[in-house]
Amino acid sequence: MKREKREEGSNSIDKISELPQDILQRILYWLSQEDAVRTSVLSKSWRNIWCTRPNLNFSDATFKGNMHQFLSVVTPLYNCIVIKDLEELPSVVFGAESLQDLHLAGFVLHREAIERMVLFKNLTSLSLQRVSIEEGIFEKIISCCPLIETLDIKVSSVLRKIIVKNLYNLKYFSFSDDVYRPASFEKELYISYQYDGDFIPSISFATVTSTEWISDIHLTCELSHDASSWFIKLHELLKSISQSKISLHFDRYSLNADRDGIRENINMVQDINGGNKHASVVVEKFKFNWLPLSLISSILNGVFSICRPRNIEDFLCGDKGEMKRIERLWKILTERKITKEDRF
């Protein structure tokens, strides 16, 4: 069926095709991938303009041509690449020396995939989301990218240890297991961990003294028969970032043992750390939500034996038990022995 679609204001002179390529790229920037790619059918001069639009999306869902062939053509042209949900990462990406911004999502990064990796000497931003990556491979990648300023990692149960000691330009660092939480980068050096897993990642940084860091740590409080080692690991993490202004949040807790066992176990933290009180890390703000009332006292004891919070906030949920909760908390805090080390 033929349909006449004369539009008013049709142009007889082809003014749009005469626009410089970089302006056409800017125009295509505003279109969906689909609309942008479709312009290749308009005429010969439009054939490849979409390939270099600034926000080209490499994900499988929106790009269905021959991915590998395509990447080998365009990768050298880009300094920002976003790749999502491909079965394997095209090795050509790792050959792109000029790359400044690499955003990978939904990958398994194998050893073979990075074998051909070159030094990303210009890479300033690396984002890994839903990327399964082993510690060794992560280290290898990081060691190839000395100029990284922004590191946003939302992954991967496999990656538990992060060593970024060679990243002297690091300004923003986020490590989270919540792929849907947007990273908020505001501060000069902003470290953010949001981890709900059953472990505490171990992180070591290059020593930066000139900048003021903010560390924002969100964790699920692990209450098990081995709660003490959870606290000890947390202590290690806090120590590794003790140069920064730390804000510590227990967003949730997971209860994997009977309460008496947990209480007893947490008390061991004090003994383990007992001889070493001065090593306690100063924490600017400690905030907890929804901790079980019967364990608050023990948990606070655990916290106090590994760090010295300047401010404590309890999340107020406003129910009937609230007053009781506040009274209890007040009691714990006031009855707590004020030792010499607790004063500032």
Next chain:
Amino acid sequence: MAAETGTPTTLTLKSNDDELFSVAESAAILSVTIRNMVEDGCAGGVIPLDNVDGKTLASVITYMNGISAIPADEEKKKSYRDKFLSDKDFETLADMVLAANYLNMSCLMDAVSAKIAQVMEKKSVGWVRRKFGIENDYTPEEEAAVKEEHKWTFEGVETDDDN
């Protein structure tokens, strides 16, 4: 730069068809190109803008004055831009995007290029060709091959009559 304090400085801009325009420096420096000239001290006399014609420059200056009168309120600026561009035909938009590019005015560049993109959004190839007067210089075989390569982009778009 020898700007006198207290009195607002006015610049004179000259289009490529020799029209002269006066504009407050504070508005004109929305253009990075002009700002650089001002900062380099080259803005003393008349600033020639060789790539912009008088009609387009008049329009750009209207925009400069309009947008710089709005205090830092992105919402209001956006609605001003929308209103400013609402009655412009494609010819004018094409001239403006070129001028914005030459003058290095990113906010105008973004607004105009987005406006042009809006016209193409979700439209069939035939419709876009007619709208912009783009001549199809593919042979039927070549066009079929390109279409085949990007077949997925034709899902959900109105089919059109010319291929």
